[in-house]
Amino acid sequence: MPEGPEIRRAADRLAEAVVGEPLVRAWFAFPALKRFEAALPGHRIESITPRGKALLTRFDHGWTMYSHNQLYGVWKVAAPGERPETTRSLRVALETARGAILLYSASDVSMWRSDEVESHPFLQRLGPDVLDPALDASAVAARLQSPPFRGRALGGLLLDQGFLAGMGNYLRAEVLFAAGLRPERRPKDLDPATTARLAQALLDIPRHSYATRGIAPADRMRGDYLADAPGAHAFRFQVFGRDGQPCPGCGTAIERMDAGSRRLYLCPACQS
Numbered sequence: 001m002p003e004g005p006e007i008r009r010a011a012d013r014l015a016e017a018v019v020g021e022p023l024v025r026a027w028f029a030f031p032a033l034k035r036f037e038a039a040l041p042g043h044r045i046e047s048i049t050p051r052g053k054a055l056l057t058r059f060d061h062g063w064t065m066y067s068h069n070q071l072y073g074v075w076k077v078a079a080p081g082e083r084p085e086t087t088r089s090l091r092v093a094l095e096t097a098r099g100a101i102l103l104y105s106a107s108d109v110s111m112w113r114s115d116e117v118e119s120h121p122f123l124q125r126l127g128p129d130v131l132d133p134a135l136d137a138s139a140v141a142a143r144l145q146s147p148p149f150r151g152r153a154l155g156g157l158l159l160d161q162g163f164l165a166g167m168g169n170y171l172r173a174e175v176l177f178a179a180g181l182r183p184e185r186r187p188k189d190l191d192p193a194t195t196a197r198l199a200q201a202l203l204d205i206p207r208h209s210y211a212t213r214g215i216a217p218a219d220r221m222r223g224d225y226l227a228d229a230p231g232a233h234a235f236r237f238q239v240f241g242r243d244g245q246p247c248p249g250c251g252t253a254i255e256r257m258d259a260g261s262r263r264l265y266l267c268p269a270c271q272s
Contacts, residue, residue, distance in 0.1 A: 002069065004131050004166025005210035007050045010075050014055075014101045015048040017077045021096035024080070028109075029091045036063075036111055045094065052126045052165030056117060057094075064114045067092070068122065073106025126165040130206040140164070141199035144187040155183025155259035158202075166206060173240040173265045175201045182271045183259040239265040 002010070026040035044060045055075075057065040067073070073091075076084055078100045083090070088104035095101075103109070112120065127143070128135045143149060149163055157163050158172040167175075176183060178201040179194070187195065238248050243256035247267040256265050 002053065003168030003171055003209075004050070004052065004129065004206050005171075007053050007055065007069075007166070008131055008210055011048045011050045011055055013077055014057075014075055015045075017099035018094060018096050018101050019045050019047060021045075021098050023094060024097055025093070025095040027090075027093040029089070030109060033092075033109065033111055040094070050129070050131070050166070051123055052129060052161050053168075054122060058114055062114050064112050064117045065092075066108075066110050066112055066117060066120055066123075067103060067106055068108040069106050070108055073108075074104050076102045076104065078102055125162050127161065127163045128165065130164050130166045130171075130202060131210055135203065137196065137199040137203055140202050141195050144190075144195055144199060150188040151186055153183060153259075154181060154185050154187070154198075155264060157187075159260055159262065164202060167202075169262050169264070170237070170240045171206055171209070172262075174205045174238060176264075177239045177267060177271060178205060180271055182266065183257075183264055239267060241265065 022044050023041050026037050028034055028037060039061075040059065046058045046060050048055060048057050050056075054066060054068045057067070059065070069075070072088075074088065076086075078084055080095050080097060080100050082100065083102070086104060090102060090104055091106050092103035092109060093100060110120075117123065128139070143163065149157055152160075154176060155172070158167050158175060159169065161167070172183075175198070179198040181190075181194070181198060187198075190198065239254050242254045243265055245254050246252070247254055247270055249267065250269050252267055252269040254265055255268055256263055258264065
């Protein structure tokens with residue numbers, strides 16, 4: 001499943017293609033949304049913003065489309081009227097005179113009044129988004145030490161979208177390595193300096209991934225982030241997907257383990 005940086009990059013691409021232009025056509029595969037096919041043309045998309053791993057597409061007439069890609073959904077950008085060749089099932093098509101955005105294979109799509117969308121059950125369960133520029137390290141440190149989270153093992157906590165939205169499996173591995181912590185550790189066992197180091201890593205790693213264009217799914221197992229942002233320093237995996245390879249810090253072989261039913265990679269020497 002794409003993680004926060006990939007979702008935000010997708011939102012950026014979609015917004016660049018259609019935001020601000022009047023819709024000329026809307027199409028939905030879901031019977032419950034068919035009525036919006038006639039209601040949306042002529043209106044503009046005001047914004048497309050990620051919330052954790054969901055996207056909110058806000059229209060200028062007081063409605064917002066909620067969508068979650070889950071495991072198989074994918075957005076594509078195309079020319080107006082174009083439908084890329086794919087075996088996936090088209091679920092949503094929104095077109096302007098300039099471009100089209102197409103959602104394939106997703107099943108979790110709904111329309112909400114914009115002033116009510118925050119009552120969506122998924123959004124209500126989300127914690128702060130790690131890519132929200134208003135979120136700072138002191139707030140993350142306080143959250144780590146708060147009663148709902150301080151007694152939980154980090155390996156599970158860092159995948160909980162109710163703790164911090166947008167985190168995922170490769171981010172978890174890289175954050176724990178940057179903080180020098182094993183997944184069994186709990187926030188309540190960390191001293192203030194270690195808590196602060198972990199809190200900063202929880203912001204720095206996702207934001208660096210996003211700023212350097214994150215990783216494309218097909219490249220994930222190559223073990224590198226793809227960077228094409230001008231002047232950006234490419235961010236490479238330090239541990240994720242590198243089992244058996246030397247740790248970039250000490251040379252010890254990276255190990256793979258299971259944590260929270262997901263694969264996790266760590267350096268047994270650098271992380272304690």
